[in-house]
Amino acid sequence: MAHPGASESAAPAPSPPPRGWTEHEVELLLGRLLQVGVAIAGVVVLAGGVLYLLRHGGGRPHYGTFVGEPVELRSLTGILGATMAMRGRGIIQLGLLLLIATPVARVAFSLLAFLRERDRAYVVITSFVLALLLLSLAGLGG
């Protein structure tokens, strides 16, 4: 648990030493998390896109009238199934799901940082936001 930024061994200082990560460390980790999330999602979308265009590039697009996506591209299990079957559209959808999950992971990380800081008010606030996000994504469970 010892972290380079945490000065646990420091003598009593005028201002209390940081109990968790320093603010700057949290910012660096947050930035890295977002960057990696977007990069991975982008690569998955691109891979699925190449596959999709190779197979269906000659077809006709039909977005003028709204039909809605098939059930397999609306749910987590459906998307995973389509990905395992190496379907281009399924892989793209997985990438989009990773993209949507990136800010959710960011909030989960913020919760961890506030927990380490023992900042009770912000633990409550962050948990609430995380719960709302998971509630919105929970519709995907089926």
Add this chain to the structure above:
Amino acid sequence: MTILLFSLLVALGSFVAGLLGALTGLGGGVVIVPLLTLGFGIDFRYAVGASLVAVIATSSGAAAAYVREGYTNVRVGMLLETATTIGALLGAYLAGVVSTSALAVVFGLVLVYSAYASSRPRPEHLVGTPDPLARRLRLDDSFPTAAGDQAYHVQRVPLGFVLMTAAGTLSGLLGIGSGAVKVLAMDQAMCLPFKVSTTTSNFMIGVTAAASAGVYLNRGYIDPGLAMPVVLGVLGGAMLGARILGRTPSGRLRALFALVILALGAEMIYNGASGRI
């Protein structure tokens, strides 16, 4: 037109939108829906679904850079995210009930307002007096300037909260980042320094959009074949834009882009009001 050609054209259009959005600081997300609906004749619902995921991509990419520079106020962001996610879920729900013609009119009005807001100067109003509620929530912070760290006091938290709920609702309803409304909340109401409000608002966009994106995906509004060129195009444009400009918006380009947004707003209102969308 084949799917291949269609995808390339959509990617190119999205690339330009992402590039201009980054160069002008106005965000590219706001022109994606007009581009897809007016330019490519795509159904409004598919367009909003694709725009929403593109918004997550660009905001998360930019936030990664901003947050490390120390301008972003993470506590303000976190607190206001409760407001924007509630709004986003409400907006996503409303999007399934309201007619697309009505949505197009609302979209047009937001575009017109964004163009108007971007043409106004953003004066810095640093207030020296601390606000008790802001202090209790530990929102006051400082930001780096050439002359060292500058402290600031956050004002009128409840008003900011209400305005951010509205921004979140618009975001969930229209698939945009609602930057203009967020600036209103954070610059004008809460008196954050504008560098702080810009970066903190961007920091929140990803979370806000993710809240409604779950609902949209579940409802079948997010089409992978369409979202793919939009996301990759916008992301590529935004990355190039950030690289060539180093994040200082150029005045003339910004005015030009604001005019484009205004024209698109007028056309969205016309198309919505005449029932074409």
